[in-house]
Amino acid sequence: MAEYNTQILICGGTGCKSAESDEIGNVFKDLLNEYGLDDDVQVVVTGCFGFCEKGPIVKMMPDKTFYVHVTPADAEEIIKEHVVKGRQVDRLLYKDPKTKKSVSDSQHMDFYKKQIRIALRNCGFIDPENIDEYIARDGYMALGKCLGEMTPEQVIDEIKKSGLRGRGGGGFPTGLKWEITAKVKGDQKYVVCNADEGDPGAFMDRSILEGDPHSVIESMAINGYCTGATKGLVYIRAEYPLAVARLKTAIKQAREYGLLGTDILGSGFDFDIEIRYGAGAFVCGEETALIHSMEGLRGEPTFKPPFPSESGYLGKPTNVNNVETYANIPVIINKGAEWFASIGTEKSKGTKVFALAGKINNVGLIEVPMGTTLREVIYDIGGGIKGGKKFKAVQTGGPSGGMLTNDFLDTPIDYDNLISAGSMMGSGGMIVMDEDDCMVAIAKFYLEFTLEESCGKCSPCRIGNKRLFEILERITEGKGEEGDIHKLRILSEVIKDTSLCGLGQTSPNPVLSSLSHFMDEYEAHIKDGRCPAGQCKALLKYEVVEEKCTGCTLCFRNCPVGAITGERRSVHYIDQSLCIKCGVCFEKCKFDAIVMV
Amino acid sequence: MNKITSLADLKKIKDQVQSKIKLRENSDVADTLVQIRVGMATCGIASGAKETMNFLIEETEHLAIDAVVTQTGCMGYCYAEPTIEVTLPGKEPMVFGHVDKVKAREIIDRYIIKGELVDGIIPASYKTIDEK
Numbered sequence: 001m002a003e004y005n006t007q008i009l010i011c012g013g014t015g016c017k018s019a020e021s022d023e024i025g026n027v028f029k030d031l032l033n034e035y036g037l038d039d040d041v042q043v044v045v046t047g048c049f050g051f052c053e054k055g056p057i058v059k060m061m062p063d064k065t066f067y068v069h070v071t072p073a074d075a076e077e078i079i080k081e082h083v084v085k086g087r088q089v090d091r092l093l094y095k096d097p098k099t100k101k102s103v104s105d106s107q108h109m110d111f112y113k114k115q116i117r118i119a120l121r122n123c124g125f126i127d128p129e130n131i132d133e134y135i136a137r138d139g140y141m142a143l144g145k146c147l148g149e150m151t152p153e154q155v156i157d158e159i160k161k162s163g164l165r166g167r168g169g170g171g172f173p174t175g176l177k178w179e180i181t182a183k184v185k186g187d188q189k190y191v192v193c194n195a196d197e198g199d200p201g202a203f204m205d206r207s208i209l210e211g212d213p214h215s216v217i218e219s220m221a222i223n224g225y226c227t228g229a230t231k232g233l234v235y236i237r238a239e240y241p242l243a244v245a246r247l248k249t250a251i252k253q254a255r256e257y258g259l260l261g262t263d264i265l266g267s268g269f270d271f272d273i274e275i276r277y278g279a280g281a282f283v284c285g286e287e288t289a290l291i292h293s294m295e296g297l298r299g300e301p302t303f304k305p306p307f308p309s310e311s312g313y314l315g316k317p318t319n320v321n322n323v324e325t326y327a328n329i330p331v332i333i334n335k336g337a338e339w340f341a342s343i344g345t346e347k348s349k350g351t352k353v354f355a356l357a358g359k360i361n362n363v364g365l366i367e368v369p370m371g372t373t374l375r376e377v378i379y380d381i382g383g384g385i386k387g388g389k390k391f392k393a394v395q396t397g398g399p400s401g402g403m404l405t406n407d408f409l410d411t412p413i414d415y416d417n418l419i420s421a422g423s424m425m426g427s428g429g430m431i432v433m434d435e436d437d438c439m440v441a442i443a444k445f446y447l448e449f450t451l452e453e454s455c456g457k458c459s460p461c462r463i464g465n466k467r468l469f470e471i472l473e474r475i476t477e478g479k480g481e482e483g484d485i486h487k488l489r490i491l492s493e494v495i496k497d498t499s500l501c502g503l504g505q506t507s508p509n510p511v512l513s514s515l516s517h518f519m520d521e522y523e524a525h526i527k528d529g530r531c532p533a534g535q536c537k538a539l540l541k542y543e544v545v546e547e548k549c550t551g552c553t554l555c556f557r558n559c560p561v562g563a564i565t566g567e568r569r570s571v572h573y574i575d576q577s578l579c580i581k582c583g584v585c586f587e588k589c590k591f592d593a594i595v596m597v
Numbered sequence: 598m599n600k601i602t603s604l605a606d607l608k609k610i611k612d613q614v615q616s617k618i619k620l621r622e623n624s625d626v627a628d629t630l631v632q633i634r635v636g637m638a639t640c641g642i643a644s645g646a647k648e649t650m651n652f653l654i655e656e657t658e659h660l661a662i663d664a665v666v667t668q669t670g671c672m673g674y675c676y677a678e679p680t681i682e683v684t685l686p687g688k689e690p691m692v693f694g695h696v697d698k699v700k701a702r703e704i705i706d707r708y709i710i711k712g713e714l715v716d717g718i719i720p721a722s723y724k725t726i727d728e729k
Contacts, residue, residue: 007714047677047694047719059720115723124636124672124682132614135607144604203640210638211670242639258600266603331726343729365673367723381722 004042006083007061013048014361015384016055020072021045024056027075041083048362048383054094066103067092114376116343118351119167119327120367123211128246131253134214140259142333143218143225147267152226156182159329161337163349168194168285168322169397169426170502171348171415181227181309181319189229190318191220192308193326194290195236195243198282199398200449202429204353205323207365209236209243212327213250217273219326221260222333224271227319232273235290237280247275282399282453285427286501287312287320289455300455301501322427324353344370348414352425358394358432359386371412374404378432389434393517397426399446400506402513403439422513424506438535439518440525443510444472450507461504464495468511477538480526488515534596537581541597546571548593555585555594631657631664631709632684638671644678645697652698653681656705664709674719683708692719 010016010025025043032038049057054068058078065088067078074092081087093102117123126133134140146155160175181189193216197205209216220232236244251273254260262270276294283289284299291313293299312318328350332340341349348370354377357363361383368377374394378384385391393403396413402423404411411417415425433442447469456462468491471484492508499505515522524530531539544555551569563579566572574585574594586594601607635641635650650666657664674680677694683704684690693704694717707713 004713009714009718009720012716042714044714044718045716047674047717049720049722061714113722113724116726116729117723118726120671120673121726123638123670124634124680125669127634127667128670129668132610132617135611136614138611140601140607141611144607148604207638207671207673240639242642256600258602263602265601265607335726362674362676364675365671367673 004040006041008041008043008078008083009046009059009061010043011047011049011055011057011059012045013052013055013383014386015048015052016057018388019056021056023072024058024070024075027072028079031076031079035079035084037079037083041079051380052361052384053379058092066094068094114372114380115367116351116369117367118331118340118343119208119215119324119353120211120365121331122215123207123365126212128211128213129249131214131250131257134212138330138334139214140218142330143221143259144265145333146222146225147265147269152182152228155222155226155333158337159332162332162340163337163344163347164325164328164332164340165348165415166322167324167328167352167427169400169424171425174321174325177309177321178223178226178319180307181229181317184310184317186228186317188231188314188316189224189227190313190316191223191227191229191232192287192290192294192313192318192320193220193232193234194285194287194320194322195234195240196278196280196285196290197237197240197323197427198280198285198453199400199427199429200446201355201357201431202398202427203355204365204428206240206243208323208327208353209240209247213243213247214254215330216247216323216326217250217254217260219329220273221264221271222329223319223321223326225269227317229317229319230270230272232271233276233294233313234273235276235278235284235294237278239280244275244277251275281455282449283455283501283503286503289501290320291318298455300457301503303500324428345412345414345417347416352413352428354428354430356382356430356432358430359389359434359437360384360432361386368413370414373410373412375409377413377430378409382432385432385434387434389436392433392435392437393439394433395423395431395442395446395510396429397424397506397509398429398431399449400424400502400509401426402509403433403442403517405517422516423509436533436535438476438531438533439514439521440472440531441476441533441535443514444469444476446510447472447507450503454503454507458498458500458504460495460498461500461507464491464499465504465507467491468495468508472511475522475525476531476536478525478529478536480522482526484526485515485519485522540581541576542574542579542581542583542586542594543597544572544574545593545595548591550591550593552590554588554590558584558588560584630686631662632690633657633664633666634669634682634684635666636670636672636674636678636680636682637668640671640675641678641680646679648698649679649681649696649701652701653705656701657709660705660710662705662709673723677717677719680719685709685712690721692721693717694719 028043058067058070164174165171284293286301289299289301308318351367353367393405408421451465454461549571556564563575654666681696682692
């Protein structure tokens with residue numbers, strides 16, 4: 001058995017791989033062999049270190065030296081100096097941009113660990129079906145502290161001081177909401193958890209409920225104590241079966257321990273939680289629609305005010321918060337408002353969980369402090385764009401949000417900055433798009449979603465979005481008309497101003513933001529009958545460049561519909577009436593003789 | 598299960614479960630006790646985490662490795678599911694990605710038994726609430 005005394009970790013993330021990290025690994029192995037060190041030193045390929053901008057990255061173990069921008073040519077020096085003589089290779093160390101000094105130990109690198117897990121603190125750490133593991137991690141301590149040592153006013157004050165804002169997207173100050181619900185008089189009050197996560201590409205709340213259901217239960221009980229509610233309801237979509245199952249188990253265990261039920265922890269406070277299932281309608285994430293759905297009525301929104309805090313479930317004062325908001329509460333109570341408020345920006349405190357998806361290397365669930373830039377999220381944590389393509393935009397806020405382009409990569413992410421950039425925080429879906437995405441088609445995609453999910457109660461949303469969609473469809477089919485852009489704008493503004501609820505009021509956002517950032521793409525579709533990203537099939541045409549075609553017949557043999565004709569060693573032709581624009585010929589041609597026009 | 602009726606009770610239980618876990622981590626008998634956590638959120642299960650977990654349980658038992666295999670939620674590395682975290686006694690936890698049966702076999706044979714690292718480590722990229 002080989003006892004290795006040193007390990008060389010080489011980043012095998014996609015970013016570093018495209019910068020020859022494989023080759024570096026091979027050079028290391030060859031050299032170790034040559035020096036007779038292969039029994040002492042092991043070379044290991046790892047996943048992404050999340051610092052792709054400085055890649056390829058090599059980390060030495062056990063001393064944790066972190067080398068950046070390593071090339072195959074550097075491998076020998078690392079072995080000769082670091083491994084044999086035990087001296088760090090200074091020129092390959094990371095230089096702190098502020099102090100210009102070399103930093104050798106990755107644990108002291110601020111840049112390296114961009115994420116802080118508060119809402120996700122137990123996700124991927126404890127067994128979600130074992131309440132003891134939650135308790136071992138300070139679980140229910142916050143509830144105990146509130147019930148035993150604090151008055152409801154003190155708890156609310158602590159939440160207010162922490163600066164926590166609603167994580168469902170709106171960003172309403174959580175402490176204030178609690179205070180309003182607490183002040184309204186009512187014989188029965190309710191605490192509701194909104195787990196109706198509906199944005200395409202978002203899975204933050206599901207992951208919290210699947211990984212740490214007790215944190216939500218504990219917070220709802222704390223809220224009950226503060227507002228005077230004795231009943232809690234979790235509204236969750238039936239499409240989340242695992243989250244439902246784990247939540248049920250958690251509620252059962254909490255009841256068995258007496259952490260839900262009557263006279264909790266001997267304080268005289270009663271509280272229990274029930275689950276209500278949603279059928280997965282996007283509009284039911286809107287709090288008034290959610291409440292109606294729980295009441296057994298159609299999931300349709302109603303005009304606010306009155307807000308649920310005053311008149312919610314069954315007409316009683318109801319506090320509605322989202323899953324992630326609740327997941328933050330126990331930490332604020334345990335570690336203090338000041339600690340929480342020390343993270344984040346001036347007006348947005350704490351962290352935000354994002355579901356990173358789309359054309360990005362490290363698709364995943366991340367939690368970053370407010371104020372982190374999009375660049376850090378996409379390049380340092382997300383590992384950059386898939387296939388080394390060019391970044392085009394990122395959609396935050398799902399179908400209610402907007403597209404953020406290159407210009408906003410260095411904007412710190414918080415509620416207010418995202419709104420002034422023409423998007424919104426939303427619940428935290430982040431979909432990354434690259435140069436191959438057509439922004440008109442993306443706007444159409446989101447609109448199709450809201451169109452489908454519109455409840456149909458108010459006409460601006462029901463009819464207006466349909467008309468918007470038809471115009472976009474026309475444009476992507478090459479039938480765009482002069483004046484369409486103007487119509488899109490006017491219609492969008494009317495829908496925004498006159499719709500009843502948040503769904504309609506935000507549904508034109510993808511259209512408006514793509515219009516303001518990608519006007520050139522709209523114009524290319526309408527005026528030149530061209531889709532710059534090559535996505536809108538109706539506007540595409542594949543043609544053979546006669547001078548380049550060698551008559552190899554490869555395209556002819558691969559065309560699935562027989563649209564290509566031609567003899568061996570003579571120029572081939574594409575019959576446009578048969579072509580389905582699948583692009584196979586374009587991909588197969590070895591001579592670049594087929595072009596997309 | 599006994600009801601917890603006061604904060605003092607809760608603290609007592611916390612100390613108990615914590616010491617149980619500590620015991621698992623630090624005691625001398627636990628020289629060979631290996632902790633394995635398998636990410637079992639929807640994303641993990643969809644990528645085959647259940648098979649991986651069953652395989653780990655069967656194989657550690659078969660090889661008489663003193664191991665505790667538990668499930669946990671999403672570790673956040675959806676691009677590398679199934680993910681598992683292995684903590685060898687006295688060592689820092691190590692996360693591995695793309696752990697199918699073949700990879701699990703390699704991790705058992707090389708990392709758990711021999712202590713050699715294997716390819717596919719996912720470096721921890723976040724701070725915990727205690728670090729901040």
